[in-house]
Amino acid sequence: MLDQLPEFSALSPVDAMGQSGSTLFQNVRIFDGSGSPLSEPMNVLVIDNIIQLISTDSITPNVGTVIIDGGGRTLMPGLIDAHWHTMLIRPTPAQSIVGDVGYNNITAGVEATDTLMRGFTTVRDVGGPAFGLKQAIDDGTVPGPRIYPSGAMITITSGHGDFRQLSELPRTIGGHLSRMEQIGGALVADSPDEVRVR
Numbered sequence: 001m002l003d004q005l006p007e008f009s010a011l012s013p014v015d016a017m018g019q020s021g022s023t024l025f026q027n028v029r030i031f032d033g034s035g036s037p038l039s040e041p042m043n044v045l046v047i048d049n050i051i052q053l054i055s056t057d058s059i060t061p062n063v064g065t066v067i068i069d070g071g072g073r074t075l076m077p078g079l080i081d082a083h084w085h086t087m088l089i090r091p092t093p094a095q096s097i098v099g100d101v102g103y104n105n106i107t108a109g110v111e112a113t114d115t116l117m118r119g120f121t122t123v124r125d126v127g128g129p130a131f132g133l134k135q136a137i138d139d140g141t142v143p144g145p146r147i148y149p150s151g152a153m154i155t156i157t158s159g160h161g162d163f164r165q166l167s168e169l170p171r172t173i174g175g176h177l178s179r180m181e182q183i184g185g186a187l188v189a190d191s192p193d194e195v196r197v198r
Contacts, residue, residue: 022047024061028070030054033077041072078121078145086112086123086130086147087185093163096128097180108133112144122146127153127161129184153186154195161186173197 023046030039045053045061053059061067087096090107112133115123123145125134130149137144155161163186164171164178171178171188180186189195 022052022062022065024059024065024067025075026059026067026069027072028075029072031074031076038074042075044075076119079119080122080124081115081120081145082124083126084115084123085128086125086133086149087128089115094165097163097183097185098165101183105132109136109142109144112137112142112147116143116145120145122148125149127151127186131184152181152184154189155186156190157188159188162188164188 025044025046027041028044030042030044032039040056043053043055043057043059044051045059045065086108087104090111091099091104096104125147127150129152130147131151133142133144134147134149136142137147153161163180168178169176173194178188181188189197
């Protein structure tokens with residue numbers, strides 16, 4: 001993978017993302033995930049995060065293009081994590097609910113960058129308050145993978161997504177929202193009518 005290339009790992013996360021400009025990977029064998037064997041040595045030109053050209057012939061780069069000599073190593077497409085929780089990777093569920101929201105957001109941003117550097121360019125966030133981090137990644141504030149957010153989990157009392165604390169008062173329909181619900185982590189719905197309200 002790219003992080004095994006010394007030239008690539010020396011780049012900052014923002015440079016590595018190639019947010020603007022172009023990157024030319026030279027002398028790489030391509031793994032495309034289709035079951036085909038690795039390609040012969042190829043050159044790959046990426047402009048503004050989009051693969052523009054793959055060729056066995058030399059590619060003449062534009063001025064300012066970052067050139068990475070793959071040395072015959074393998075280049076592969078970005079991975080997709082189909083079950084990811086933006087706010088539940090670094091902090092524990094308890095920390096993400098009762099901890100400081102600002103701190104949790106910062107640690108989620110660091111984890112997003114680490115996730116990208118591990119080769120995951122797309123993640124499906126399957127529950128939780130992911131919209132702020134998605135926005136920060138999309139506008140270039142934080143390097144990270146493309147996030148497809150689901151929003152708050154809908155759960156039943158004591159269900160998989162019920163992270164309410166034992167010290168919280170029982171909920172009534174239309175009553176006070178739990179901390180978990182206030183931060184957008186999960187919503188409790190114990191009947192079809194409550195699901196419709198949510």
